Amino acid sequence: MQNLELYIHIPFCEKKCKYCDFVSFHATHDVVNNYIEKLLTEIESKSFLANNFKISSIYIGGGTPSFIEAKYIRFILESIYKSYNVNEDAEISIEVNPNSATMDKLKTYYDSGINRLSIGLQSANDDELKTLGRIHNYSDFLNAYNVAIHLGIKNINVDLINGIPGQSPESYRKTLKQVLMLNVKHISIYNLIIENGTAFKTMLDNNEIQLPLESDLLLMDKITKDLTSYYRLNRYEISNFAKSGFECRHNLGYWSDVPYIGFGLNSASYIDSKRYKNKTKINDYLSLDYKSYMLNKKIDEYYDEIAQVSINSHINEYMMLGFRKISGINTDDFYNTFNKKFEDLFGTALKIYQGMGLIRRVENNYFLTDEGLDVSNKILSDLLINE
Numbered sequence: 203m204q205n206l207e208l209y210i211h212i213p214f215c216e217k218k219c220k221y222c223d224f225v226s227f228h229a230t231h232d233v234v235n236n237y238i239e240k241l242l243t244e245i246e247s248k249s250f251l252a253n254n255f256k257i258s259s260i261y262i263g264g265g266t267p268s269f270i271e272a273k274y275i276r277f278i279l280e281s282i283y284k285s286y287n288v289n290e291d292a293e294i295s296i297e298v299n300p301n302s303a304t305m306d307k308l309k310t311y312y313d314s315g316i317n318r319l320s321i322g323l324q325s326a327n328d329d330e331l332k333t334l335g336r337i338h339n340y341s342d343f344l345n346a347y348n349v350a351i352h353l354g355i356k357n358i359n360v361d362l363i364n365g366i367p368g369q370s371p372e373s374y375r376k377t378l379k380q381v382l383m384l385n386v387k388h389i390s391i392y393n394l395i396i397e398n399g400t401a402f403k404t405m406l407d408n409n410e411i412q413l414p415l416e417s418d419l420l421l422m423d424k425i426t427k428d429l430t431s432y433y434r435l436n437r438y439e440i441s442n443f444a445k446s447g448f449e450c451r452h453n454l455g456y457w458s459d460v461p462y463i464g465f466g467l468n469s470a471s472y473i474d475s476k477r478y479k480n481k482t483k484i485n486d487y488l489s490l491d492y493k494s495y496m497l498n499k500k501i502d503e504y505y506d507e508i509a510q511v512s513i514n515s516h517i518n519e520y521m522m523l524g525f526r527k528i529s530g531i532n533t534d535d536f537y538n539t540f541n542k543k544f545e546d547l548f549g550t551a552l553k554i555y556q557g558m559g560l561i562r563r564v565e566n567n568y569f570l571t572d573e574g575l576d577v578s579n580k581i582l583s584d585l586l587i588n589e
């Protein structure tokens with residue numbers, strides 16, 4: 203049976219961070235309760251879509267899943283185990299914030315089958331956390347991390363951001379070193395991007411914050427490369443680093459064309475060559491009647507968007523995600539997926555970029571070199587085909 207991944211979106215947060223443009227907000231207990239009820243019916247009603255698949259990973263993200271009561275997470279997982287064919291060794295992850303990842307919650311997660319945590323630390327410097335609008339400090343993170351280790355959760359990711367207003371390369375080095383010295387198995391590092399509609403965008407427009415210089419950002423990238431390699435974490439995707447065997451299987455599946463179903467507000471699904479986008483407005487989502495989903499002929503009413511994926515857009519997505527992985531694209535996998543030879547489609551551009559030292563080929567894999575990764579957007583835009 204083919205693999206299938208499940209994603210569950212919990213859109214609630216205690217407070218909005220200043221850089222955040224995700225679908226996330228504060229909500230009352232009643233709204234959370236109604237949301238979970240709706241989510242459980244959605245999960246159950248869509249199980250027929252997964253009849254011919256086995257579930258290789260489950261990812262509970264947000265928002266802040268640890269913001270809501272832990273029993274809700276247990277209900278969600280029980281409902282999935284009841285209605286889906288979950289692999290015995292499935293990777294089951296949850297995102298948590300340091301201040302709400304208490305011993306009781308982590309224990310409930312662990313007892314419910316969760317075997318991977320992703321902790322949103324972002325920085326080990328309390329002033330930088332304040333700048334970002336985060337509601338935790340570094341010692342909250344250490345508590346959560348130690349409790350998780352004590353419970354036996356070995357597979358832990360720590361999320362970091364660099365390029366924070368006021369952050370120096372030295373301060374970033376300190377954060378990264380502090381985290382690596384804990385012997386973490388996985389780190390995700392994202393460069394801060396100022397998105398429209400965020401508090402940071404307004405502050406930037408009003409000259410209230412200053413971003414680090416481009417030269418400092420380059421230095422931070424170099425610090426990332428040097429320190430992660432010193433502590434033996436392999437970069438396996440542009441922003442992701444892991445000890446051997448601790449790569450995030452859910453994300454690897456996503457980057458490798460494994461189909462997925464997303465549940466909850468604003469979540470996306472990709473299955474049977476179609477993309478589905480769930481409702482983005484909470485009231486629209488809460489008013490859906492998922493009990494009749496299977497019988498309903500007007501399936502469009504459940505989604506903000508449904509699109510058939512054309513072969514060319516499928517190839518483009520495959521290229522964009524495939525080249526994010528450090529191992530790149532395997533030509534046999536490409537042929538098996540599209541019945542087309544990789545070199546027949548991209549041979550000319552591949553030769554040019556190989557000549558420039560930006561793409562390399564080892565056996566049947568084409569991948570971006572370190573220099574290529576630095577200009578990946580430019581290379582990928584040349585490799586896309588007209589949709």
Ligand code: SF4
Pocket residue numbers: 214215217218219222223224226264265266299322
């Ligand atoms: S915790 Fe995450 S999802 Fe929530 S506001 Fe902050 S960045 Fe956004």
